[in-house]
Amino acid sequence: MTKPRSLSVSLGERSYDILIGTTVLAQAGKLMRPLLKSDRVIIITDANLAERHLARLQRALDDAGIRHEHIVVPPGDGSKTLDQLGRLISRLLDLKVERSTTLLALGGGVIGDLAGFAAAVTLRGLDFVQIPTSLLAQVDSSVGGKTGINTAQGKNLIGAFHQPRLVLADTSILTTLPRREMLAGYAEVVKYGLIRDAGFFHWLEAHGADLIDGERAELEHAVLESCRAKAEIVAADERECGQRALLNLGHTFGHALEAETGYGDELLHGEGVAVGMVMAFDLSVQRGHCAPEDADRLRRHLAAVGLPTGFADLAPRHWDVERLIAHMGRDKKVSGGRITFVLVRGIGGAYLETEVELDEVRALFTTALNDADQFALENETSRMTTRATLGS
Ligand code: GLY
Numbered sequence: 001m002t003k004p005r006s007l008s009v010s011l012g013e014r015s016y017d018i019l020i021g022t023t024v025l026a027q028a029g030k031l032m033r034p035l036l037k038s039d040r041v042i043i044i045t046d047a048n049l050a051e052r053h054l055a056r057l058q059r060a061l062d063d064a065g066i067r068h069e070h071i072v073v074p075p076g077d078g079s080k081t082l083d084q085l086g087r088l089i090s091r092l093l094d095l096k097v098e099r100s101t102t103l104l105a106l107g108g109g110v111i112g113d114l115a116g117f118a119a120a121v122t123l124r125g126l127d128f129v130q131i132p133t134s135l136l137a138q139v140d141s142s143v144g145g146k147t148g149i150n151t152a153q154g155k156n157l158i159g160a161f162h163q164p165r166l167v168l169a170d171t172s173i174l175t176t177l178p179r180r181e182m183l184a185g186y187a188e189v190v191k192y193g194l195i196r197d198a199g200f201f202h203w204l205e206a207h208g209a210d211l212i213d214g215e216r217a218e219l220e221h222a223v224l225e226s227c228r229a230k231a232e233i234v235a236a237d238e239r240e241c242g243q244r245a246l247l248n249l250g251h252t253f254g255h256a257l258e259a260e261t262g263y264g265d266e267l268l269h270g271e272g273v274a275v276g277m278v279m280a281f282d283l284s285v286q287r288g289h290c291a292p293e294d295a296d297r298l299r300r301h302l303a304a305v306g307l308p309t310g311f312a313d314l315a316p317r318h319w320d321v322e323r324l325i326a327h328m329g330r331d332k333k334v335s336g337g338r339i340t341f342v343l344v345r346g347i348g349g350a351y352l353e354t355e356v357e358l359d360e361v362r363a364l365f366t367t368a369l370n371d372a373d374q375f376a377l378e379n380e381t382s383r384m385t386t387r388a389t390l391g392s
Helices: 028-035 047-063 082-094 109-124 135-141 171-176 179-196 198-212 216-236 243-248 251-261 269-286 292-305 321-329 358-391
Strands: 005-009 016-021 040-046 067-073 102-107 127-132 146-151 154-161 166-170 341-344 350-353
Touching: 005 216, 016 216, 028 047, 028 102, 028 127, 028 166, 040 047, 040 109, 047 067, 047 102, 067 082, 082 109, 082 146, 102 109, 109 127, 109 135, 109 146, 109 154, 127 135, 135 171, 135 179, 135 216, 154 251, 166 171, 166 216, 171 216, 179 198, 179 216, 179 243, 179 269, 179 292, 179 350, 198 216, 198 292, 216 243, 243 251, 243 341, 243 350, 251 269, 251 321, 251 341, 269 292, 269 341, 269 358, 321 358
Parallel strands: 016 166, 040 067, 040 102, 102 127, 127 166
Antiparallel strands: 005 016, 146 154, 341 350
16 A cells, blocks of 8 residues: 655654545555554544444554444534533443543544544543544644634633544545535645645645546645644744734634625535635735735636635625624634634735724625625626527
């Protein structure tokens, strides 16, 4: 079997490896065996992922002589709740987990966040291994130790920093993902190029479409480079006191759109991030810090792969500027009443800015919404002209 590519997240005694490749799931038992405190693990997954991947993981654990049980939680964001966390911990205690038992989070962001948080608090802390099954989880949420659940007040407001012992990213799993989910994860890949690596963004302009189509070499390279960027940022600022906040590029705007659309199927997280990144570039242009050509280049690339770049690309609805701004004010990244924005000096040059006046944001949203209205009007006019021409 091919040897996985390996990266390290350097956090002293909490350091861990990220192993990336196309046979990582099949070798999971062998790869994690040296790290386990006992020969017992509990797999946490959801019903859909269990059907697709559980048997393969169980075989890999059997091959390495690791005893395993599994807990299946309902699929979807609805499982990131206090109620579901309580049930999961009860089940773990019923299974008589010990401090030496390791939890395996087999899933996307929801499973990783929920199982990771259960690992952080059960018996005051169990080891856990992330086995991310979505592109978004492989390039972002499985790395860095952010775990947590949602409440009625907002997303991820209860949680813990709890680093995994190992991340196993099997890129062959990704080739079966629905295209929309793949694209949503791809927005987070683009983010790394925009934050600090113009060369990577350039590479994505040439190869992004191939990796979204499931080309293995391109996919592996993109996951590796994304994890490399994330690992370096997390190692420098694990608790988000400074530069880790750069990873929120596009997220403050994106979260406002998600909050307005109800965090559901209407707008996936990555789609909100894609529009949000364009807005962060537009705000930077509006403030005179970024060349308009860079914002255009980002728009062109996102549009070329099929990601939304503005309100005109989203499902039609009435957007209210003041409500969007209110959502931004509720973000947990607000400090002393001020929102920290991630702005850019250009592609690859992100920085943090707290001195943004709400009127600037108001103007930005108003222009973006007017552009979308204008676009809809032009579309309607051209449809009517076509109909009139066909009818004549
Ligand atoms: N997803 C952003 C972070 O891990 O900091």
